Amino acid sequence: MKSAVIRFPGINREDDAARALRLVTGRNAEMVWHGEGELPSGTDLVVLPGGFSYGDYLRCGAIAARSPIMEAVGVHAKRGGLVLAICNGFQIACEAGLLPGVLMRNAAMHFVCRFQHLRVERADTPFANAYARHQAIKVCVAHGEGNYVADEETLARLEREGLVAFRYCDARGNLSEAANPNGATNAIAGIYSENLRVLGLMPHPENLVDPLVGGIDGRGLFESVASALVEAA
């Protein structure tokens, strides 16, 4: 499995993503500068990591979405390559048109960092096959603009076609207002592209890979990718 983690200026969870990949898959990810025009050859998984690319100035993800490397990421996605877009990466993916919708300011109007449970909406995807459907997994959130919003038609399509990947829930898997950290529509924490090969999500599975630091529920996501790639090979 060959992973490429993209480094945009102002990104700050790229090392966390690389560490999770190393811990779970035993392989080092390649760190790729945003100014590059090509992905390393043979890249299976592209990670757009969390952080504050370009300081979140203008609009979250808007400037990074126009980085040279994003054209190559678009081609990779079109070819059916895997893309994992986390937090600011999710915002970048939306701005780049890889995923529909937009991430707005949190409903409570301030940044929120906390441990957070997610309900796995489907387990038959390259990113979630290590989980069970409707399993509640514990990860964390850390963002100021994670309130997922899309037009009604898009929302209806996401729901109808099963493209909602994760929803915010409590420890028992129940959806509630209190369990939704940012006011996201339909408690949406993450969504898939139509071919299920691009996943965008606000929470950070990469920070939950270690029993000493909050737990290991995030490992499943990286294990899923690894086994999906083995099966495909």
Place this chain on the structure above:
Amino acid sequence: MLKNDVAITPELVAEHGLKPDEYQRLLALLGREPSLTELGIVSAMWNEHCSYKSSRIHLRKLPTTGPCVIQGPGENAGVIDIGDGDAVVFKMESHNHPSFIEPYQGAATGVGGILRDVFTMGARPIAALNALRFGAPEHPRTRHLVSGVVAGIGGYGNSFGVPTVGGQLGFDASYDGNILVNAMAVGLARKDEIFYAAASGVGNPIVYLGSKTGRDGIHGATMASNVFGADAHEKRPTVQVGDPFAEKLLLEACLEIMAKGCVIAIQDMGAAGLTCSAVEMGAKGDLGVELDLDKVPCRETGMIAYEMMLSESQERMLMVLRPGKEEEAKSVFRKWGLDFAVIGRTTDTRRFVVKHQGEVMADMPIKELGDEAPVYDRPFVKPAVPGAVEAADVAAPCSNMQALLRLVGSPDLCSKRWVWEQYDHLILGNTVLPPGGDAAIVRVGDGPKALALTCDVTPRYVAADAFEGGKQAVAEAWRNLTAVGALPLALTDNLNFGNPERAEVMGQFVEALRGIGEACRALEFPVVSGNVSLYNETHGRSISPTPTIGGVGLLADVRRHATPAFKREGDLILLIGDTYGWLGQSVYLREICGRTDGAPPPVELPVERRNGDFVRALIAAGEVNAAHDLSDGGFLVALAEMAMAGGFGAKITRLPGETDAHAALFGEDQARYLVTIDPQKLEHVSALALADGVVLTILGTVSGSKITVPGEAPIEVASLRDAHESWLPRFMGSGVVTH
């Protein structure tokens, strides 16, 4: 002779914060009248904030050496050795005055400044903490200030990408007109790859890096050395604006060129910007510095030398580069999109020469500006210490369980979750113990080592007895590190006091420092860095003396740590230490009885040391399931905190000490801890305590969902948690003060 277009009048000298005798000193030093630029430079270098002129002779008395100390005070930050070639670089600094004027930017740039201090030394920041003091909740500006400061700290630290893992938040009317924002940063470096400020080599290029220079923050450091009057809000233009994105780029670029061996010396442009950084590099290296301001990257047009020298624009660095390495360094900075300009060189003249548009604007002896700035031995009077309050003379106005419920939901003791959830405390994936415990634990890389970090001071103790209060601040930091299982190694201090020109304030300062020094020596806990913030006074009223202590401890194996949360039903609850029922200056006395009198609890340093060493050894041996130190609110508040954190109740079968119930439950006697153990280990643990001469008392067991205390109605842990968690969100969310 320097050309001077502006007449240097006594009024202009006074506006620059120079006292008449200081101006005379300047005249003697130059042998002529200063230029306007020179006057500006001197006002920046000789103000209290940069020169420590009132505090320096007292700071010298603090212990600053020890087996782990690599670099004590005097550099950008302190450096300690944590073994295996690893070093920890840390410091705390205040941004009190700017945060009061403009809370978001004031706090944000405070965080930016302290992070820069740490990575200037070659360390990558791995944790941030902050100690905040606001006015009374009822004060009309308090909510606005809390909201702005918290958002500013989060806005900067979150974007920069450092976990903010702990701190302190308190309210008191003495801060109504003068809040405290103390920010601490901790970084990790290799022991043999630390970078310092002292320049070396003659004729080496001096390079300007980072953001462009604008007119923001001119005279910020001078402002921070003044008392506030009614015009505080008019000082807003002296507050700088932070850009965490630029700082993140600066971090990566600096570490990259350091790794490439390009850097001889480095100094960040913080207070007094270009002036302070250039003078310090030259003065520390016994060299002269010559700057050509035509080369300085400016963001505004028409800036004069005076403005460029005093600008406090953020996210800027000054470096002396290794000759021949300019191009390599430049390409790194270009890659990160940052400005890079050679703006001067080192000389052998020991003079600070500033040129602009072909003219010499300043030409001054550098040593006298820098490390030979004026020093004052200000007059002081030792403050009177109040007598002790006897428990028998304090009537309990309500039941002890009602008092507990009120205390855990009071502004100072309530949960600060509303604050720390706005800080990214989980980034980097090493936060083993997040905010809310005694100390935060941050693992070092992939482990097994970890750092324990805390910020502590009890201002009401220091106000009542500066000497004991100073001791207590150090002891509590040491105790908090110990309670998670860490060995306390060293500390940074942030000494916030009132106007040093008042003898009684100076007396508080001198006595508090004497207490801090005594505790540091007894606990082998040296001071390696720090910051002094004086003139915290508004309308003639000084703040409570607040010497914040930022402690750093080491866990050899992070798997052997303790947290306050109860873990298992049936565990025995043991109290370590003696209980006398000391109510003077307690939270109980203030919140429940409405009294603020009496002497604070004395700190018996040998007992502190013995009890702490005992608890730390128990944790390291894996004997305890939970541990918590006793501080504000005494035994019963500590017990409630352990219960709330773990989701278990407790059945208490006997009260600590031989005193009245309310004093036993809420007295704030020092050097105490609560631990829980498996009942089967009791014999073993008791024998260890006996051998060490430690007082150990069995008080009860972890049990059920209620806290039960002899002679009191039981209380549900869930009700305590409701009170504990709700005060701050309600206060911040509503227009009504519910206290």
